[in-house]
Amino acid sequence: MRIGVFDSGIGGLTVLKELITKYPGNEYIYFGDTLNVPYGTKSKEELLLLSDKIIKFLISQKVELIIIACGTISSNIYEEIKDKYDVKIIDILSPTINYLNKNNYHKVGIMATPMTAKSLFFEKRIKGAISIGCPKLVPLIESGKINSVETDEAINEYLTKLKGADIIVLGCTHYPVLIPIIQKYSTIPLINMGKCLVDTLNVNNLSTLQIKLYFSKLTPEIITNVTNIIKENKEIIERKL
Numbered sequence: 001m002r003i004g005v006f007d008s009g010i011g012g013l014t015v016l017k018e019l020i021t022k023y024p025g026n027e028y029i030y031f032g033d034t035l036n037v038p039y040g041t042k043s044k045e046e047l048l049l050l051s052d053k054i055i056k057f058l059i060s061q062k063v064e065l066i067i068i069a070c071g072t073i074s075s076n077i078y079e080e081i082k083d084k085y086d087v088k089i090i091d092i093l094s095p096t097i098n099y100l101n102k103n104n105y106h107k108v109g110i111m112a113t114p115m116t117a118k119s120l121f122f123e124k125r126i127k128g129a130i131s132i133g134c135p136k137l138v139p140l141i142e143s144g145k146i147n148s149v150e151t152d153e154a155i156n157e158y159l160t161k162l163k164g165a166d167i168i169v170l171g172c173t174h175y176p177v178l179i180p181i182i183q184k185y186s187t188i189p190l191i192n193m194g195k196c197l198v199d200t201l202n203v204n205n206l207s208t209l210q211i212k213l214y215f216s217k218l219t220p221e222i223i224t225n226v227t228n229i230i231k232e233n234k235e236i237i238e239r240k241l
């Protein structure tokens with residue numbers, strides 16, 4: 001099966017990584033909009049315009065399924081786009097919501113982008129949910145500054161706001177790359193939304209693994225960041241939206 005996956009930048013690769021691990025018998029076409037990252041502070045109108053271009057590109061690549069590997073698009077505009085195109089489109093948040101609703105947590109902390117936090121997506125669906133916007137994290141991750149004092153300080157700032165949570169959702173697909181750093185400062189269990197997705201997704205697994213990764217801007221740093229997340233053989237291609 002040919003599956004399209006997209007995000008604002010390299011974050012959605014954490015979802016692609018889970019997909020490849022569970023379903024290696026597929027062709028994956030990824031689009032990361034590294035030219036326009038971050039999405040977490042963009043308006044709904046901007047998100048609609050950008051996702052429309054990406055979805056049309058993925059459809060032109062003959063994908064049979066599109067996975068929105070972006071919490072910001074899923075929380076803000078999924079309802080508007082899910083039935084708009086001639087291809088099945090699934091969001092990244094629903095499997096996590098379903099998982100949380102099956103378990104009885106008192107306080108669910110959500111680290112997310114400002115737009116996801118503002119949408120109150122989790123608060124409307126989960127009892128005891130508290131979302132906080134973490135605007136510093138995506139720029140640090142995209143610029144390859146994961147191991148830096150700034151990242152440690154930002155993580156501590158956000159963890160302080162979620163004191164007493166039973167569980168923390170990494171509500172932006174960029175954040176799983178920070179798991180080792182978050183775990184230096186907190187023992188609260190973390191939810192990786194990509195893992196929740198593959199736990200419930202059912203797709204064919206019949207062809208050989210093929211990975212094509214498109215980015216709207218490519219630099220040597222981006223290529224290094226991409227290769228740190230996706231180790232398998234892949235083509236990395238620059239393509240303007």
Ligand code: DGL
Pocket residue numbers: 007008009011012037038039040041069070071072073113116138171172173174
């Ligand atoms: N990784 C995306 C998300 O899950 C987008 C983050 C951003 O570009 O701000 O929200």
